[in-house]
Amino acid sequence: MATVLDAGEIGRALKRIAHEIIEHNHGLESVVLLGIPTRGAFLGNRIAEFLGEIAGPVPVGTLDITLHRDDLRMRPPRPLLPTNIPPSGIEGKDVVLVDDVLFSGRTIRAALDALGEIGRPRSVQLAVLVDRGHRELPIRADYVGKNIPTSASESVRVHLSEIDGSDSVEILAGA
Amino acid sequence: MERHLLSINDLSASEAIQILNTASELSRISDGPMKKLPTLRGRTVVNLFFEDSTRTRISFESAAKRLSADVINFSAKGSSVSKGESLKDTAQTLQAMGADAVVIRHGASGAAQRLADSGWISASVINAGDGTHEHPTQALLDAYTIRSKFPDLKKDFSGLKVAIVGDILHSRVARSNVLLLTKLGAKVTLIAPPTLIPVGIKDWDVDVSYDFDSAIKKVDVVMMLRVQSERMADSFFPSEREYSRGYGLDIARLNSLKESAIVMHPGPMNRGLEISAESADSHKSVVLAQVSNGVLIRMAVLYQLLGGASLAGEVSA
Numbered sequence: 001m002a003t004v005l006d007a008g009e010i011g012r013a014l015k016r017i018a019h020e021i022i023e024h025n026h027g028l029e030s031v032v033l034l035g036i037p038t039r040g041a042f043l044g045n046r047i048a049e050f051l052g053e054i055a056g057p058v059p060v061g062t063l064d065i066t067l068h069r070d071d072l073r074m075r076p077p078r079p080l081l082p083t084n085i086p087p088s089g090i091e092g093k094d095v096v097l098v099d100d101v102l103f104s105g106r107t108i109r110a111a112l113d114a115l116g117e118i119g120r121p122r123s124v125q126l127a128v129l130v131d132r133g134h135r136e137l138p139i140r141a142d143y144v145g146k147n148i149p150t151s152a153s154e155s156v157r158v159h160l161s162e163i164d165g166s167d168s169v170e171i172l173a174g175a
Numbered sequence: 176m177e178r179h180l181l182s183i184n185d186l187s188a189s190e191a192i193q194i195l196n197t198a199s200e201l202s203r204i205s206d207g208p209m210k211k212l213p214t215l216r217g218r219t220v221v222n223l224f225f226e227d228s229t230r231t232r233i234s235f236e237s238a239a240k241r242l243s244a245d246v247i248n249f250s251a252k253g254s255s256v257s258k259g260e261s262l263k264d265t266a267q268t269l270q271a272m273g274a275d276a277v278v279i280r281h282g283a284s285g286a287a288q289r290l291a292d293s294g295w296i297s298a299s300v301i302n303a304g305d306g307t308h309e310h311p312t313q314a315l316l317d318a319y320t321i322r323s324k325f326p327d328l329k330k331d332f333s334g335l336k337v338a339i340v341g342d343i344l345h346s347r348v349a350r351s352n353v354l355l356l357t358k359l360g361a362k363v364t365l366i367a368p369p370t371l372i373p374v375g376i377k378d379w380d381v382d383v384s385y386d387f388d389s390a391i392k393k394v395d396v397v398m399m400l401r402v403q404s405e406r407m408a409d410s411f412f413p414s415e416r417e418y419s420r421g422y423g424l425d426i427a428r429l430n431s432l433k434e435s436a437i438v439m440h441p442g443p444m445n446r447g448l449e450i451s452a453e454s455a456d457s458h459k460s461v462v463l464a465q466v467s468n469g470v471l472i473r474m475a476v477l478y479q480l481l482g483g484a485s486l487a488g489e490v491s492a
Contacts, residue, residue, distance in 0.1 A: 064200065067204070067212045067213070067214040067242075067478075067482075068212070068213060068214075072214065072482055072483060073483065073484055074484055075483055075484055076483040076484055077176075077478060077479050077480075077482040077483035078482075078483070079193060079196070079197065080196070080197050080200035080201070080478075081200070082200065082203075083200065083203055083204055084203075113213070117204070117211075117212070
């Protein structure tokens, strides 16, 4: 087990992502953050807090993708997680999806489908804390906390103080 | 969760709460303009109805369709059943057509259990009402409706007082509701004329009262049951008028309810018999919410049974 990001580094990475979101969108007028539960939702809230300190409040919500997964039939049914779309909606907005780890890209594909059920944003961007490679779909992140080269057998664990007690990112060797 | 939903006894309290929570999340998703989810694409749900029903069948049908399942409606009238086909042959036909779930409504108590245990089919069986036995999805949608009106009831229903009024004897809705509400911790009082209380009621974890007027003042929920004229071959009460005077929810009784209390009815209502028109249309009535919540609960049940890896059973000859 190796720690690749500690609490300070996670905080700095999220703050940098917040700055990049402002830069890329020339402000925050039409930006909406949507975190993908469980940990992406906490990261979305944290980025929104940084954005609030730097440039002003931004609508933030959560988007559960369970019902749109393509691997539902490979496991027992999963509980649904909360979806909270901000009251201002996503129609014509620049939606920034937030997740903890970008791996195969299948979660993001499901998120794009889930968004399509809700409305038609002007653009969809992706912010992730960790990009570990091994994409199975043509998907990339616009904002990356850290690129971590991994082997397919390793697993990446993101711990966040909101539910895990403390902040860290670890790599665990595969079985 | 088990492969079938035949009785409320198939569910633990936490599994029941899980279904209610799934339905709450589905309701948030369904608020938007588009209501179709891809989750059960390619799965087939058969509605096998041997008894007349509009709302339950339509509710299951729209729940399955909102999850993109294929729906086959099969009603006994106008099918081979009216030519004398047995349940076994009907079931084997559905198996050959590749049904993933069978929603069955049947006039005989235990029909759903028979279908599930028979080995005739590998599909999940959902009981949509069997005789005077059970109607589990109705109890789940009633619990969901109660929880949406009393938001303090998050984890369980302890402290909630519910009166179930009317034909307890023949009511599968009452039986499933008693099982679920007591499982979740609510206090249930059954109110009916003595002739419509089942024998063996003392084994149920409920209070029984014959006096509607005094019992009604303390309860949070009044659940009225339909007087089932199709099951009233014997005389259980002298006249409809007398029943209505003793056990009907009229305007005077409605006004004696607590301010926060709600009035429920599984439908279809006999207006003027067990419930007066004023009561049915009052602001305390949640009858229409029950109908729309029914679709959410049935989506949640279909998701729990069919949404994951296949739980299909073995088929024996």
